[in-house]
Amino acid sequence: xxxxxxxxxxxxxxxxxxxxxxxxxxxxxxxxxxxxxxxxxxxxxxxxxxxxxxxxxxxxxxxxxxxxxxxxxxxxxxxxxxxxxxxxxxxxxxxxxxxxxxxxxxxxxxxxxxxxxxxxxxxxxxxxxxxxxxxxxxxxxxxxxxxxxxxxxxxxxxxxxxxxxxxxxxxxxxxxxxxxxxxxxxxxxxxxxxxxxxxxxxxxxxxxxxxxxxxxxxxxxxxxxxxxxxxxxxxxxxxxxxxxxxxxxxxxxxxxxxxxxxxxxxxxxxxxxxxxxxxxxxxxxxxxxxxxxxxxxxxxxxxxxxxxxxxxxxxxxxxxxxxxxxxxxxxxxxxxxxxxxxxxxxxxxx
Numbered sequence: 001x002x003x004x005x006x007x008x009x010x011x012x013x014x015x016x017x018x019x020x021x022x023x024x025x026x027x028x029x030x031x032x033x034x035x036x037x038x039x040x041x042x043x044x045x046x047x048x049x050x051x052x053x054x055x056x057x058x059x060x061x062x063x064x065x066x067x068x069x070x071x072x073x074x075x076x077x078x079x080x081x082x083x084x085x086x087x088x089x090x091x092x093x094x095x096x097x098x099x100x101x102x103x104x105x106x107x108x109x110x111x112x113x114x115x116x117x118x119x120x121x122x123x124x125x126x127x128x129x130x131x132x133x134x135x136x137x138x139x140x141x142x143x144x145x146x147x148x149x150x151x152x153x154x155x156x157x158x159x160x161x162x163x164x165x166x167x168x169x170x171x172x173x174x175x176x177x178x179x180x181x182x183x184x185x186x187x188x189x190x191x192x193x194x195x196x197x198x199x200x201x202x203x204x205x206x207x208x209x210x211x212x213x214x215x216x217x218x219x220x221x222x223x224x225x226x227x228x229x230x231x232x233x234x235x236x237x238x239x240x241x242x243x244x245x246x247x248x249x250x251x252x253x254x255x256x257x258x259x260x261x262x263x264x265x266x267x268x269x270x271x272x273x274x275x276x277x278x279x280x281x282x283x284x285x286x287x288x289x290x291x292x293x294x295x296x297x298x299x300x301x302x303x304x305x306x307x308x309x310x311x312x313x314x315x316x317x318x319x320x321x322x323x324x325x326x327x328x329x330x331x332x333x334x335x336x337x338x339x340x341x342x343x344x345x346x347x348x349x350x
Contacts, residue, residue, distance in 0.1 A: 026300040027324065032319040038314045042265055050264035057260050058326050061253035065089055066193065068246035072126050075239050078118050087114040087338045094335030097328065106131060112342060128221070133247045138285055140181070143173035146282050169286075187226060191219060203347065255280045257327045261319050262310055279306050300324060 062165055066086045080329060096105030106127055113123035147170050182190030197203060197214035207214060255277045262269055262276075269276060278293040290298045300320055307319045 022297040090335040091339040140177040
């Protein structure tokens, strides 16, 4: 999908409409099913300090991600102000949140980095490295954690009935993770495996003429990342590990939003924090397979199951609503403002 197509008001409006309609209807249904007078009393008793903590965690996630992108750009020899990176990242979050499978995020970020004077090649390398580090964390960590803890985790979030289906997802994800690692560390073998896969009769039958195109696209993107990673790693092993560390911190800051919501209602989660973060990670991994913008509907139900483990019934739906407002809608609104200011200003100048 081209950046130009993403910039059309109709396209943005369509994505926002789908997201808001599904998400708000889901939250309304959850609120209707479990809200009582005790819900509103608990909500009114949230201390302002806890509200600041919840907002602070969201802002922390913006800052960590900004630091990560700035570090990658610096290692590739590019200088860009931290404020500009924050604005670009937030606009990128917005375009990703309103497009299926976050497909709008990459072209948006490449375009905006290029507008800051960075060449298309370097901008693409920065974004490719950022996305691939994240993808590796999700693609490898998610399936492994889900495979190891799948029995208890699926029971806790109410998905035990889908165990058979999820086992196939885990198997496919583990195979995909293995191929990714081969592409990075044994490119010849990885390339050979991918070509053989796309030449399978079943794959050819399902994908038709698109099989070869998808194969070449996957191989070219993998090669682009390998070249970029090689550029980073030459005499810069520690900085590369630092980027990986920032990737972990970026994920952690996002995952911390749900625990802060629980603590705001006075729930004692000491000794349970790792379990909560693990459950969240698995839910986010499963959401990556949902083609609806922002995972709307599925995200709310998934986190409702999570909150149901640790919260009384009258706090479950309202906690999901607050979590979604902080983790998705706040990012989307602030990102939308940055998106409009960055893009519409450019269009007016032309």
